[in-house]
Amino acid sequence: MNTVTQSKPESVSRMKTLISKSMFVKPLNLQGEMGATVGSIHADNPRITCRNVNVFYAENHAIQDINLDIGTNEVISLIGPSGCGKSTFLRCLNRMNDTVEGCRVSGEIKIDDFDVYSKHLDVVPLRAQVGMVFQKPNPFPKSIYDNIAYGPKIHGLASTKAELDQIVESSLRKAGLWDEVKDRLDQPGTGLSGGQQQRLCIARTLSVEPEVILMDEPCSALDPIATAKIEQLIDELRQRYTIAIVTHSMQQAARVSQRTAYFHLGKLIEVGKTSDIFTNPLHELTQDYITGRFG
Amino acid sequence: MKEHTVHLFDGELSHLHYLVLEMAGLVIDQLDTVMTSLDEGEASIAEKVVARDREVNEYELKIDAEVLSILAKRSPVANDLRKVISISKIVVDLERIGDETVRIAKLIIDMFDPQTSDPNPQLLRDIVRMGTMARGMLRKATGAFDTGNLDDAYELIRGDWDCGQEFQDGIRRQLTFVIQDARLIGRALDILQIMKALERCGNHCINIAEFMIFMVEGKDIRHQH
């Protein structure tokens, strides 16, 4: 507090003795340490509903009793400190956790009323329906064209070359990459810049017409301009898709999402409208995390 | 409350907090001084108040600059954001109170002009009562801002201190004086202006209390009561 050294009127020093010195505003309406989720878990027009989702890695209870709805045409951002289970939760939604050995999921996750963890469900169509974009841009070491065409090919979405061309073009257009790459579709996707690569990965995901897109820290490896482009793209995609995004950047969550969910130590602490979470969070842990008072 | 991981941010926020306190202290002192000058019938004291208004304005500029720099550098969210925004609003109200004080001081200087006779203390009683009320409200609002005491803030808003009612009563009383003696009409108008200024001070204090509540609770209760 020694920054306050300006000359001040006598009255001020009097004020200071007059008024008690408790500096910070006490949050009065914040709720208990670790209880049930605070805020409304319900979305207006839910596409994904999760009830009592638990994930175990061997003995480790990675996420605990998560209840959350994700609405249609909504961007929901999942925030929280590292290891809080937000990525694990995201990967439950298209069963990418199946590839992790010793991972067990219980509870119910429904997308448009079919159960993601039903025994009869084949993950292949599920993953076509629920696309995923990863932290590091990971285009296949093939041409730009082949990168986009791969999904439609394996799922048999195009029967002729013309159809495939059409899918490639429209996917690249949706990802806002068409004008940048239309003259070099036969060049390797790995030769693009980081931001272009990530948009290529998004275009690849769009090529199989998913309903839901999961993004796991899609901008963590990108510079601010590339990040801004991706954020703009996310906003455009919201018209057609449901998007869940994990991010470490609070500002990004605030910018791109309509709802925000805060995870802490495997629990869903708080969900709410992004504007509410970032101006007036209900839970003390949320507030501490987003204001930078964590740990 | 935990500290920020970035300690400098805490320093900047508390610096801002103290600047507001200093400004509030200055404004309280202005109001006190102007009331003293009225009490003592001393125009020279009121002149000091007019002179010191510059300082109040400087505080406003300084605090606004600080608010801008925190917004730009720290992108505050949640309670930090509410605090910074509330402060930038509270400062406006404080500055207005300062302006009202100057208006009162100028009227007092006119009133106690050595050329004319001093006003009848009977006439001034309403001002003194309202002045005491305004001073109390400003102290309470400042104290509530400093400590985060919501009870004081709600007390202000609930209208336990009803400046408006007091002002209406004052007008009525002044009118009876004027009816009794029409020559008092000039004085009475001066006094009504002072009372109006003090009423505005009270309203600014209520605004401060409202921002206080927004800052602490995140509830915007303006224009609702």
Next chain:
Amino acid sequence: MNNRTDSLSTMEKVRKGIAKRRSAERLFRFYGLTGIVLGLVFVLILFISIIGKGYSAFQQTQIALDIEFLESVIDPDQTRDSKVISRADYNSLIRKSLSKAFPEVKGRRQIRDLNRMISTGAMFQLRDRVLEDPSVIGQSERVWLLASDDYDMLMKGHIDRNVSESERRLKDHQVAWVDQLFEQGRIKKRFNTFFFTSGDSRAPEMAGIRGALMGSMYTLFVTLVLSFPIGAATAVYLEEFAPTNKWTDLIEVNINNLAAVPSIVFGLLGLAMFINFFGLPRSAPLVGGLVLTLMTLPTIIIAGRAALKSVPPSIREAALGMGASKLQTVFHHVLPLALPGMLTGTIIGMAQALGETAPLLMIGMVAFIVDIPKGIFDSATVLPVQIYLWADSPERAFVERTSAAIMVLLAFLISMNAVAVFLRKRFERRW
């Protein structure tokens, strides 16, 4: 900044240490450089000695003789039947021609020496000549015939003329014949095609590398065809599909241990299993290939797994995230990226197999085999075994052939490595 006036400042301490650090660094670099230079010198010595000894084997002394292809000797009944022609006594034609060329030579002993000047294999040369073009029968023609090994050695300077006659393999009169032929221009060193076209022989001038080369090729072919698919499949299964549990751990440890088992043990296994139990033919490239497959599998599996491990997991995630099945992920994305590494591992394994001798001794590929193998079931020997056999032979002329065979083996190895480098460059893709 610091108030430790009694002790040295940080910068001074750092400066004091710099000289020591620099000298340590220089010393280390010197050791490294010395090691490399020493290594290069040894490799150079090896190459110089082998090439120096071996280059002469690529030339062979030949003698021109005027041969009369007498019909009475070759085909008295004028049948022109190839069976009759090939059974004819060509040696008598050579003897006649020699006595005509050296009419002054008399006496049984001298004539025998004279006849020995031409290789025993020369008759096959004549036979092949006639079989190729029977119209030559009844004509006379100058034919270049192989000289026998001692005369070859003399021409190449391996027999010293200055040594006293009693200690020399060729006596004075024999040397004189050579000189006489040389003056007439009828003895010459020509490029040795025999070395590359014929099989093994007791006579050094007749001995060629082709049998061993073909044996090596057939053996390696069997090894490659078996070990690459099995090794690659094992690596893919263990790395991509197998669950991690006690059993896979056990398998992994055992594979790593197998790579360190002495190769002769694999030979014993092959003898016991393939020959004695399954009754496969002895000395066959098939069995050799099977044994070498067992030996190279661990190398290929280990290299293959390392190659698969180096494929970034993000590629797998990308493919799985697109809805590719596990199998599609592996075959469309992981395997193409790992293939250069796997191929390199395979070729290293194959090179190792090419140079292997011990296990092949156990399954009988060490036999003296004259015929060039025509398939994987024929008896055969391989290059390193051939080198071993020739190195064991007493004749002076086999020394240069041993070195030449080593050169062929090295050339084989280097070209295999070149193929490995080419494949790497061709298929390597960055991600």
